[in-house]
Amino acid sequence: MRHTLAEVARVIVGLVFVGSGFLKAVDPVGTALKISQYLTPILSPASAGAETITLALSFVLCGSEFLLGAFLLMGVYRKFCARLSVLFMLVMTAVTLYTLIANPISDCGCFGDAIQLTHLESFLKNVVLLPLSILVLRDARALRHLYSRRERWVPAVLAVVGIIYFMAENYRHLPYIDFRPYAVGTNLREAIAKEEASLQRVLLGATKYIYSKDGKTKAFEASALPDSTWTFVEARQEADLASYKPRYDFNPIDSLGEPAVSTLLDSEGITLLLLSPSWRTASQAVLDEISELHEEASRLGYPFYGVTASTSEEIAQWRYLTGASYPMLQLDATPIRTIIRSQPGLVVLRDGKIIDKRAYADFPSVEGVSTYLRSLPQMQPHGPSATRTYLLWAWAALQLLAFLRFWARKLHLTVHLHIKKRLHLTK
Known part of the structure; x- marks a missing residue:
């Protein structure tokens, strides 16, 4: 009975870790932003190196959580992973208890932007998972494994390389799945x-x-x-609306301080938005592409705006460096980071509907700008390529095959023992 409970606990903890790690790895920049909220008392987001530190912590958190769950499900490195899972749950339970008491942030970010739990729900989740992880640790040596010692390195390497590649692609481009309110296809x-x-x-x-x-x-x-x-x-x-938070916090203003949201959303046809929370930290690797985008958009009659939370001095510096002559709209940095994770990033609207979003790494080349812009009136909303998930799918397929092999062997052994018993009784 105890062994059965440990096996059930192993599967539950493993699945939660894999799911939580994967959903956070979908958007490592978003996870880094959430970590920065936790660390604000000791690490100001404006301090030197803060963005690099939180991004590194995001990769470590997402990757380690996914791999802990993956290894628990596979039954490899059982004692080591069981110890780490208990340590992980002790830390997470303490963190969620702190958020429950102090309420420093809006949600815990346990499952990224996919599933938002209240502080109480998050704490109760960890209160359940902690004893389950202890059960796994108690019987770690006796847990069943899907692979032999000679085989286990193959799925282990696939899981490690797969999650690292997945996170790197989601960072370099845009999240594979956009759980935020400004996903492609949103009107x-x-x-x-x-x-x-x-x-x-x-x-x-x-x-x-x-x-x-x-x-x-x-x-x-x-x-x-x-x-x-x-x-x-x-x-x-009579109602307390102080805690009300709109899902859409999109209220840009123009250089005169006038609201510009109707100008953008009520405009018929194509509108291009170049967004960055700060022009000071925006990548300068695609300045030629941005200039060509603006010039070709002007020739085609497409409105082109820069949207930023930068100060007037930073905007002036950006104009000096890039020769930008497009109008600038002001928007708070938080909704800009919510809309697009890239600095800078491009958002294309058609009749108020988001039809394309691009990280600067995916901006069309100077030679391809004209073709890209001319395709926009007929472009269908589409998400990112699925190539970044192929290694993870290969790992999942191996788990399925190993699971089927495990039960086939168990069934074969059961049948063999049954036949042997029948033969013994007939003698």
Whole structure:
């Protein structure tokens, strides 16, 4: 019974680790941003080297969590992985207890942007996983393994190389799966309008209008206001909307301080946005491509904007370095990083709908800019190539084959023992 419980615990812990590690590895930059939120008390995001440190920690966290789960499921390096999993869960349980008490961030980031848990849910998850990992450690030597000592290096190498390559590609390009509100194919015009209408309904429903008549006061809802014999006194907001966080925080302003969201989203046809939280930290490896994009877009009549949270001095420096003459819009750095993980990155809108997003590593070449821009009116929204997942799929296929082989051997042994027993009884 104890051994069975350990096997079940091994599978549960392994699957959670693999799932959590994979979902964070989908977006290593997003995981780095979450880590920076945890480390803010000791490491300011503006300090030198902070971005490099948090990105390195992101790769280590995503990779180690995925590999711990993978090795537990395979049954290789059992004692070592079981010890690490207990240590990992002790640290994570302490961290989630801290977030539950101090509430320093909005969500834990345990499963990236795919699944957002409350602090209590995250803590309870770890409270369950910690004793399960201890069960695994107690019976680590007795756990079944899918591979022999001679075989185990093949799936182990596939898992290690596969997750490293997957994270590197997601960092160099854009996340393989975009769980954020600004994914390719999203109609921003409709989505933002729908959210604003929903908020207005909440506000109306939460507002009570106080009227008086004959010395008596009474509260009314917006849909049932009294006749003219009543005198309006005041409006009261009964719901606490201080914690309300809109899903879409897209409110750029132009150089005059005027809202520019309608200019971008209500525009018919193609609109190109070059985004970077700061022009000071934006890569200068694609300056020629950016210049060609702007010039060709102007020839085709496509509006082209820079969107940044940079100061006026940084914008002036960027214009001096690049010769940029396109208009600049101001937007907070947080929504810019949410929209695109690259510095700089390109977002293409068509009639208010996101039809393409590109990291600077994927900008069309100078020679290919014209062809790319002319294809935009007919372009269908599409995601990134699946090539970055091939090694992980190969690892998963090996697990399936090994699992089937394990049960085939077990079934063969059961049948063999049954036949042997029957033969013994007939003698």
